Every structure is written in C-alpha cells, then in structure tokens.
Amino acid sequence: MSDDLDDRPIERPDSSAFRRLPPVHAVLGRPELAEAIEAKGRETVLGVVRAVLDEARAAIARGVDPTAVDDDDAVIRSVCERLEQDRPTLRPVINATGVLLHTGLGRAPLAREAVEAVARVAVGYSNLEFDLDQGTRGRRSIGVAALLRRLTGAEAAAVVNNNAGATMLALRALAKGREVIVSRGQLVEIGGSYRLPEVFESSGARLHEVGTTNKTRLGDYERAIGPETAALLRVHPSNYRIVGFTESVGIAELAKLGRSRGILTIDDIGSGALGPGRPPGIVGEPTVAEAIEAGADLVLCSGDKLLGGPQCGLLIGRAEVVRRIEADPMMRALRVDKMTLAALEATLRLAMDPDRAARSIPLWRFLSVPVERLGDRAGRLADRLRGSMGLAATSEGAFAYLGGGSAPDEAIASACVRIEPPLPGRWATAAEASRALRLGTPGVVCRVQHGALWFDLRAVFEEDDEVIVQAIDALVRG
Template sequence: MSDLYREIPQVAKLLEDASIKSFLSRFYISEIKEVIDETLADLRTKIKNNELKEIKYEEVVRLIVEKLNKKQIYSLRKVINGTGTIIHTNLGRSLLSEAAIKHVIEVCANYNNLEYNLVKGERGSRYEHVEGMMARLVGSEACLVVNNNAAAVLLSVSAFAKNKEVVVSRGELVEIGGSFRIPEIIETSGAILREVGTTNRTHLSDYEKATNDNTAIYLKVHPSNYHIIGFTNNVTNDEIVSLEKKMNKERVKPIITIEDLGSGCLIDLSSSGYKENLVSESIKSGIDLVTFSGDKLLGGPQAGIIVGKKNLIDQLKKHPLLRAFRVDKMTIAALEGTIRDYFDEEKAKRTIPTLKMIYLSESELRERALMLYERIKCIEGISSEVIRVYSTIGGGSLPHSQLVSYGVVIKISNYPAHEIERVLRNQEVPIIGRIVNDKFLLDVRTLLDSDIDIIINTLDRIGRSLWKTS
C-alpha cells in the first residue's frame, strides 16, 4: 500500500511536463495546479479504497490533460438556445442588439460622462442619459432606471406607502419568479397589504370599500406569467384612475396609482398575432407611476424602469434605497443603445433580437429548418427530420402565446432523446434544445445565424467519434 503512495508523481514534476505546461496559454498556473491537486487526491482515495494496483506516470498525465481540456476559462459561457423560448429566463433572457453591444463596449472601454454634465462642466446625474428618451417614447413626464423590476416596485412602495396601506386585487398577487412574490415585496417595503376582490373577479367597488385614511396606493399588477379566462372581471386603469381622483378630492395626502406592467411592451405586437398592454397606454390612462423590466419584451439589459409623474419620480430620486438599486454604466449604455431604435418601430423589429425573433414568419422559419436539415443529413451516424412545433415568448411575457415554428429533430442510433440532450448540453459550446414526444429537437426560431456552423461541426465530431467506435 505504501509503495503505491510513493509512486504518485510530484506536483513540481507534473507542472514541468510538456503536455500539461502547454495549457499555460489558457490557464493561470494556480488553476492548473488545482486540477493536478484534485487528480492526485483522487488517486490517494483510490489507493486507500484498494481500487488501484499500479500508478503509471503517463496515465496520471493523461487524466490531468483530460480534465484541463474539459475545464472552461469562464463559468458564464455562450450557449446555443434551441429551445424556442425567446426570452429564456435561465439562458440570459433578451439578447442585446448590435447597437447596444457597440455602445456598451465604447462606454466601458473608455472614461465616460456617466455622472458629468459636459455642458455645465460639473457633476451630473447618471439617470439623465436615458430619462429623456424613454419619457418621449412612452409619453411620460419623467423616468428613473433601477437594477430590476422588483426593485422598481419595492422602491416605489417604500417611498409612498411606508406604514400605510397598499390596495391590491387578490387576482394580481402574483409570484414573479424565484419565489419573489408581490405580498412579500409589499411587506419588505414597510407597507401594509390590503387585499380586495377574489382571484377571478374584482370590482371597482372593492377598491372603494377598502379605501380609508391610511390608504396610500392603489397597486395594479399585470399578471404577465399567467392568464385567467372564464368568469372573470378586472378593474381597468381608467376606472382606478377615476376612483383615485374621486377619493383625492377630500384628502390632504393623496392616494397614488402604480401599475407593475412586468414585461414592458413599447410597441403594438398585434401584427404578430398577440396583444400585450403597452406602457404608453398605461401612462395615457392617467396612472401615476408605471414599472416594467428592461430585459423582457423591451429587449434590453436587466433593469427596472419607472415612468410617470415628475413630482413623484423626483421623490424617488431622493430616496435612500435608490443608492442600493443604482444601475451601472454598462446597464445605462445597453439601455440607451436599445431604446434609440424604438423611435423607428420597423427598424426595432429588425435590429432588436427579441422583437426580430417574435416577428419571424412561418416561411422564414421553415426555410431555416430545411437548410439545417440538409446539412445534418450529410453527417454519418446522425439523422434528422423537420417537424412543426410551437415556440413561446417566455420571460413571464404573454403566457398564452404559442408561435408557430419549426424544429429539427436530431437522431443518433441507439441514443434515446434524453441522452442526446445530455451529450449536446456538455459540448464545448453547449447546445440546449428540448424534448417533444420523446424526440430531441432544436427550434430554429431561437437559433442565431452564427449557431448553425457550430451545431454542424459539433454533430460532425460526434458522428465521427461514433463511427470510430463502431
């Protein structure tokens, strides 16, 4: 037993081995040493458990090289999204447009005027860079950007309803993902939740009956991630605004209306076959503050955007929580680069990836699927077929949406669908698809042009390895 321990190569010797040393161009020496230490620790465990009869230096080197080949420089990596879910919460949500990426690089690679007013030559505000553009787009008096929509809601409720009541319909007490729930956000803000109505039916009279001297906010929450049909009734924005005006006639401290729109749709999607509430419509109805996400239907970076009355947003800018929710230069640059394209809606549909994917026609998708199929069928050991499938928008947006699309089924002899999924997920560039009726497929709606060659090269490599072992 002790002889085997003595045969374990020394770390210093392994670090000088040419095969291992070649990885210094990719990894720091400390990272290589960590892999060596892990490998040697595994050997000691196997010796202890009587699982090894001999140790060969060449085999130890091979194990280390194998691990280094699998090791990635970064944990956060590019993946190929073949799931058909456009705003995939687990895969980074919306892709940035080329204009947004270019602006982020330019701003972050150089010093910039993040908080410097170039006209006055004095300290400026980071929020000014997007405030004017966003306010013009949606027709609001002012705008404020924080780091996500949950923060936008929390900041708004904290500022205007601490120790006071927030009236919300029971049908709008949603969970927005990751166990973040509207009731908990309200509780965290220091406000008191006042539930009204029922899950499926809430009337204006419910809000009116719940109103008292301690009422501070009427909160409307757009149920972005679910849809109730059947025997339902919701209070419209026009109705809640009219009630607000009625109640405020005799109040010293006015009630304000806030709507959490969630997805943040800036353009009419009806030409794509779907209808989503527009931010501009909420502002036009008279809602005081509207909050929404930057990385959902807007197609930009993660951010929480608050638009509405200037006097209220000015108060939010002075709130202590804003410092904790502050956005950085990368977010501001990405958002600025994204929203500029919205001044030309047709251009936005072509340049903002989220919108572009939504608006892909059935014929375009079928043509793309057939092109991928033709290239796959030339690979030995791999076969495929094209089938009609449905994509989803995702990200808690338009939960009832099903977009007609096409999927390319990938088949490998004697490999069940779940095994194909595992193999492709563990490639150098992970390929993520979905399984439908025991078939693994790639929905072409969410594939980028640059993904195609990677998919083909990966499948070709897998096919050749199968041919060698058969």
C-alpha cells in the first residue's frame, strides 16, 4: 500500500451535526406525538424515536448528509412516518372483488349481533363450562348444539376449529385403523394445497377408492365393502365440477346401503348450508337438514361459509356417533374458544328466522340485495367520480361468485364501477392504483380487469360506498 495513502488525515464527522439532533425527551414532548403515545403506548413511541435518532447518528458518523433529520421538525416527521407504517398486520378491508366468501379476505363477515355477543363474553368471565343452575361443571357447546338440533332435525352436534379438523377428527374417532370408502372423483384438493387423502392419512383411517373420476355407481360401493370397512364417505367437490358424461350416488342411496351393511355414512358437505332457504337464493348446494333427513349418520360442514358465522367446523348427526367423536382425546385439541361459540350461537339464533337472517347476517343480506339496487348505487358512484374528480368512471353490469369453495359455477348478477386509467398523478396503470388502494386505511380490494379498476358492489356494505369514494379521492390527490 502507498505511504501517501497511509499519511492521509482521517476525516472526522462534523460534531455540530450531532449537536443539532434533539434529545429524546424533547421529541417525546412534542404535541404531534401525543395521540400516538395515547394509542400505541409511550414505550412503543420511545422505541421509534430512539431508532430514528440512532440512525441519524450513524449516518453522521459515516459522513452522510444528515439534513433529513438535523432538527426537531425533521425528526418528528420521520417518527410520524414510522408510526404510520407500524399498523396492525390484520386490519379491515373493503371487499370489492365480487367474491363473497373470499378466503384471503376472511370469508364471511359477522352479523352485528354476533360481534356484540363476542364482546360480551370477551371482556370478562362467562359460564363457558359451568352450569349456573346446578353450580357444577358443564359442557361448553351445549347452547350451539341445541340450536343446531332445532335447525337441522339431527339428534346431536359438536363444534371444532374448522371443517378440516372436523373431517380428521371424525375419521380418527370412527374409522382409525379401518377402511373408509370414497368415490375417486371426490378426492379433492382445495385452497392451501389441502388434500383429502392427506386427511385420511393423518386420521389413521385407510382410504379405499371406488369408481372412476367421472363415474361412480352404487355397485362400486357395494363390491368394496368388507370386514375392515368402517364407513362410507361422500365429499362435496366444493370448488370444482365434473360435467358431461358423469354419474354419482346420492346421499340417500349411500345411507340406505350403509344401514343395510351395518356401517356408518358420513356426508362432508363443506359449504355449511343449513337447509333450503338458509341462506336465501342458493340452489343446488347440499344442506345439513337434507342429508340428515336422507339418513346420513354424520354431516360435516364449515361455519364461516354459507352459514355466515365464525370459522369453525360442525359435526351434526346421530347422538351415538357424535358421542364417540366427543370422547376422542383429539377433541380437546380441536375445540373452539368462548368467542367462537358466542358468535356461532348468535348467528344460529338469527338463522332460526330466515327473514330476519336475510337482514342481519351479512352474507345472507348480500345475496338478497336486488341487482337493480346495486346498479343504482354503481350509477351514483360513477357520477360522483366523473363529476368531482374527472375520472373515466362508468357503471357496468357484472357477475359475482360465492367463493370459499361454494357453488363455483353459479354466477350472481351484480353491478360494478369501472375506472379507466390513467388516474391523475402518478397512477398510470390500474395495477399501480389497485396496490395503492389496498394499502390505504381501510384498504379497498378491487379487481384489475382489461386494464381497468372494477369495484364490484355485491359484497360491499352500502355505507361503505362513501368510504370507497374517499379512498379514490385520496388516491387522486396523492
């Protein structure tokens, strides 16, 4: 190495730059941070202030121009920006995608009555497993079980954390180490790479496939029954359909065969429709009440799909079968908490009166809104966006879908607001504008289709129309 380089003087950072940085207590005392301290806590804000000042000192030490944070006002701006970014990971969004049971957006929103029920039991103690009349320990799901019996005509019911858990638990309790016969065409994979054969493996039951992908007959099940057979299983294909040259066996035929051979019949309907008209406007989906009436020993379904309640899995059927499941040690690992039970009970009470439920359960209300009313809302929104913001906005007819693995090929007439880019400012493409809307407060999630923004109103609460306008206005104003 050259001696000339070794003899160069070492550049020291300007000490005055360090002195210009405000002390921590001075920053914390600024009125601009009072609201953040109240909302997030003093320690959280203190940590952000220290981090900003530490980064400024490190920049000065490296010889970087520290003018971005060289006084109180600059530090406050940087701290406020950090605090704005420090938002909860899970936060509300407006679903303008046209998919009502959007798994990525939390599936079914809860009814106001369900939210209030959760709040009542969450803020204090409750009689979760305590019989207030007898003063002894009680069963945590007794209330929802009674409601499910009334709604479906079943003898008994139990609740676990989701329908995948219900399926695994039922197979484990009823068929561990034995065979369960299922049609090859019903071995489905649904969202998140969840595959039915893997559930069989986890439960300890052995899978016995019958039939072909497109055709399974009653005789296929009959020939497969043997001494190791514990149950016949029908699985609702949920998010796909096989059409054309097809044949399948109904639950009534399957249940009759099971009874004649002394084996159980399990119907995994997935979607959670309780019965005809619950929810309104849905046809062709299997329901719990119909499966019970047809003779199924056990019906499995979700609580956060067509029922419109919280995430959970329902096991509904004959009392002896449900008792066997509840006696399995895995039941405790999959049980739900007091908040889920409170929301589920409130939702089921609403479902007792279909007319009231259609007004109160959000999913049922979305399904009940006439498309003409949606069209009127879309027209008013488009007029405002054109008039006040100068956007290329139009009202368009569209189709929404249930989603969540329910009725995948059943389109629901809807209405959209369509905005053609570019938007004023830096939003040259629909993808850029869509991302900015998603990151807002609250986030607005819409479709990007044919290079335009599409806001489908089928799953948007009417009171949120104004929120969408405000979000677009904030986007336009930058």
